[in-house]
């Protein structure tokens with residue numbers, strides 16, 4: 001039963017069936033599956049498969065795009081269920097996907113989970129120029145700046161963004177956390193970020209540690 005429900009979510013996303021995705025997610029919620037199971041074993045698993053098919057040349061950008069839309073449609077149902085943890089004001093975060101990079105699903109999930117954990121989140125969207133991060137830090141005075149990159153070609157824009165914050169004299173006023181599929185601990189260290197997390201729930205743990213430990 002559980003498997004069938006997860007399979008139908010997986011299929012809706014894999015096939016880019018935008019109308020079917022919300023209903024499949026709702027059915028799984030109604031059957032008592034946890035939001036985390038639905039997200040990780042249904043939705044994100046399907047998106048990984050989409051990535052593999054693209055890499056193999058079986059899917060093109062158009063298919064990747066409709067799958068992403070189906071995932072987003074499903075997320076609209078899941079969103080309140082990911083956020084119903086005990087809310088307490090934890091700090092302020094400015095988040096965005098770096099310049100040149102249009103991938104925003106992972107970034108949106110991180111933003112959503114941080115909000116659910118009580119952070120005030122200013123989401124600058126995808127393709128954010130370093131100067132916009134600088135302006136947002138001046139405007140919102142966040143505790144944390146969170147940078148997302150999904151392409152190996154846009155990872156260096158994380159470094160450029162950190163450099164821009166340094167040049168503006170703001171580097172010491174914020175903690176910088178980074179993430180996205182091609183990013184890892186080593187790269188985070190290399191660009192002198194303050195932390196890295198591999199997924200949205202660990203991003204929340206990391207962000208909490210950053211504001212607690214100062």
Ligand code: B12
Pocket residue numbers: 044047048049050051052054055061062064065068100101102103104105106107109110146147148149150151152153177178179180181182196197198199200201203
């Ligand atoms: C959907 C998708 C797209 C969609 C994006 C839609 C959107 N609104 O986001 C579209 C169709 C637009 C797209 C376009 C392209 N894509 Co694309 N895309 C994907 C795909 C299939 C899924 C990405 C995704 O959403 N995953 C699901 C989310 C939940 O996972 P995530 O993003 O990794 O995020 C999690 C963690 O990484 C982490 N995290 C993310 N951000 C942050 C930030 C912080 C601070 C922290 C702590 C954690 C964190 O938490 C998240 C939640 O758990 C991936 C394949 C893959 N498996 O990653 C390819 C992939 C990323 N794309 C790829 C490519 C090549 C492209 C294009 C260049 C294709 C082209 N020729 O045009 C373009 C680039 C456009 C651009 N300039 O950005 C390659 C990248 C290869 C590389 N190594 O650089 C991949 C890996 C596919 C592949 N296997 O080849 N893509």
